[in-house]
Amino acid sequence: MWEYTDKVKELFLNPKNVGEIENPDAVGEVGSIICGDALKLTLRIDKKTGIILDAKFKTFGCASAIASSSALTEMIKGKTIEEASKITNKDIADYLGGLPKEKMHCSVMGMEALEAAIANYKGAQQKKETLAEENIICKCFGVTERKILRAISENNLKTVEDVTNYTKAGGGCGKCKPQIEKILKEYWEKKASSKEETRGKKLTNLEKISLIQETIEREIRPNLKVDGGDIELVDVELNKVYIRLLGTCLGCPAGGFTIKEFIEKKLKELVDKDIVVEEIK
């Protein structure tokens, strides 16, 4: 039995925006019945403003696939194409209050359908047609190297199992697992060496702030959230990082320890050894 959030259950049992828009301005189709899930997204777009006026979906798949599709349509309605194109699978999962890790691929399918629809609107060729030229890693589910790399970088994936949960790659016969392992290894090695480089050279202020933000998002907040805690980045002044404790971190007697021993240590390690973290109450 899967542990679905109330939001997933609600959007599965009473999904919003089911159907197909007649003569849509954009269509995005991803997945297939063979793979176990498929989504057809149709959009009505105001051509002058680029605002998505209406969005409807039809989905073949499990509860989380239907809920992810419904969530996506709710999220993009009223947004411009530009705004909508920034939505990631993580945003969809967050909207649902989280998905079981084995079901993250449902949120990835939502993001891909949206991308396909936007590409379709912009007149670009559907990705499907260029698939043949790409390097397909997982033959069972037709997953390309590009899709795997993207899932790794956007969701900070570390293991083959993670990659399978997010993209399905490796979930069929399993023959491509060594290749996925290799892709992961190369990606993280490259990432580590580029980090060394950035640390070596002097960062501009803007670069430093975005690296701090990225580190907080990827390395720090997920760890705090495990225990119901959280932090918010308030300000950065040279090497001083001001943060606010949230959730269970707030008023936690170990708060000071968390700041120095975890947050500051991580930022020193990954951004700049001179960083000092201070709490704003």
Next chain:
Amino acid sequence: MIVYVDNNATTKIADEVFEAMKPFLTDEYGNPSSMHTFGGKIRRFIDKARESVANLLGAESPSEIIFTSCGTESDNTAIISTLRSFPNKKHIITTKVEHPAVLSLCKYLETIGYRVTYLNVDSRGQLDLDELSYSIQSDTALISIMYANNETGVIFPIQEIAEIVRQKNVIFHTDAVQALGKINFDLKKIPIDLVSISGHKIHAPKGVGALYIRKGTKFSPFILGGHQEEGRRGGTENVASIIGFGVACELAKKYMEEENKRVKYLRDKLEDSILEKIPNTRVNGDRVSRLPNTTNISFEFVEGEAILLMLDQKGICASSGSACTSGSLTPSHVLKAMGVPFTFLQGSIRFSLSRYNTEEEIDYIIDTLPPIIDRLREISPYGK
């Protein structure tokens, strides 16, 4: 209202079983291996349970039964014991549709030097006995073929298979976990060497199983320990559950004929009504040679987990062979081996009944299911 139609997964503990177990969970807590009367007297209750199990199987003698912790342990014991007994034989024959208790072990054995032949099944889920015959090699140590399939209920012709295997002088094991208590079989007439069974599928508690070992069959214990089960399975006996298992076997024997007729009527009513009311629906597996309590039905263009969760909302407990419910990303290995068309593959639901189901419950499912499938087909891009 809870309508439980997932009895191939597990069953309700019968009231009579629970009553019989109670004293051994409270006052009678002695260890049957003890020298004092308080513990030692428990032994005869275990002996009685062993007789009841032997009786249901049609075993020659109760000493052919050893108690285990579950069906999976029985399967592992049977297979590992046989391989140890014939160290020069490196070939195993099984089928593509076995329970994971057998399949996972076979996959592992392949990594340590064994060769495994996985027999095919046809679209009805039936074996080709000629394929079995010519697959047997001079170093085949063991043939392990299930009695009845847990997902589809399809019954293999075990009598014929056993006779083929016997002629070739190979050890024959069958996983009869799903067949026990649902169909009559008599081990005095069928030459099977090793039979795995489990308690919780026949209204006994979870955590108890048994392995039948025909007298004279070479055996080497899987769990080493004390002298329990005549040295064939170490570990202090799960006394209360073993006693419960014994009573469950007595009840199964008593009710089998009469109740199975009624259960079969309910299953057929459910199946026929669903096929009639819902278009683009098919039954997976041989409808003739099949357990009386099981039906595996696929609904085209919808996905099994979604159906299950909507049924769950209405209090109906069933199961599915879809990829999303299997914990992996691939759909049921059984339905795939049968070549079920891909449009049906992800939308399978298994209803498995027991003697506790009523006609009212079946009617409730018949009324509840069609709107659920309709709704999901509306959502599906492949629906009408």
